[in-house]
Amino acid sequence: xxxxxxxxxxxxxxxxxxxxxxxxxxxxxxxxxxxxxxxxxxxxxxxxxxxxxxxxxxxxxxxxxxxxxxxxxxxxxxxxxxxxxxxxxxxxxxxxxxxxxxxxxxxxxxxxxxxxxxxxxxxxxxxxxxxxxxxxxxxxxxxxxxxxxxxxxxxxxxxxxxxxxxxxxxxxxxxxxxxxxxxxxxxxxxxxxxxxxxxxxxxxx
Numbered sequence: 001x002x003x004x005x006x007x008x009x010x011x012x013x014x015x016x017x018x019x020x021x022x023x024x025x026x027x028x029x030x031x032x033x034x035x036x037x038x039x040x041x042x043x044x045x046x047x048x049x050x051x052x053x054x055x056x057x058x059x060x061x062x063x064x065x066x067x068x069x070x071x072x073x074x075x076x077x078x079x080x081x082x083x084x085x086x087x088x089x090x091x092x093x094x095x096x097x098x099x100x101x102x103x104x105x106x107x108x109x110x111x112x113x114x115x116x117x118x119x120x121x122x123x124x125x126x127x128x129x130x131x132x133x134x135x136x137x138x139x140x141x142x143x144x145x146x147x148x149x150x151x152x153x154x155x156x157x158x159x160x161x162x163x164x165x166x167x168x169x170x171x172x173x174x175x176x177x178x179x180x181x182x183x184x185x186x187x188x189x190x191x192x193x194x195x196x197x198x199x200x201x202x203x204x205x
Contacts, residue, residue, distance in 0.1 A: 024048065149199060
């Protein structure tokens with residue numbers, strides 16, 4: 001019974017903190033904590049809906065079509081050889097969203113979220129030929145790196161947000177290990193890659 005609860009908790013964490021959702025969370029935070037908060041509520045909700053569509057809905061629908069087209073199970077999708085197409089679909093959606101947001105003159109400090117996401121997707125795609133890196137850990141690590149960068153940029157208190165992001169990293173990494181979806185090396189590499197990618201935003205903004 002206890003093991004069942006632990007597995008259920010790990011599955012819930014993996015579901016809630018999927019890498020798809022990280023850009024949405026990052027943009028929602030900027031719309032709340034920066035001067036972008038002065039936008040009308042309707043405009044902020046519409047913007048988040050568009051971001052959700054490109055970073056979550058479109059990739060997931062395309063991956064679902066791909067999965068059913070090849071008769072792949074969820075377990076099959078966790079195999080390294082079946083992850084290339086999902087990486088490419090996600091990358092294409094991110095590039096299209098970046099082009100759209102650039103067209104409407106989204107501030108550079110907000111665009112950096114997508115620049116980091118695109119760069120990390122390219123690295124993960126390249127590594128996928130030899131190494132099944134944890135994209136959940138990459139997303140959590142990137143979020144932590146971006147928290148540090150934005151705290152420096154907007155001069156808000158780093159401690160509570162850093163503690164929260166590190167807690168998320170720990171929860172996500174532990175969940176992936178408990179579910180036996182990744183090895184410790186794959187989770188650690190993902191977290192480190194994501195954090196370095198997030199911190200690299202400091203040289204862009």
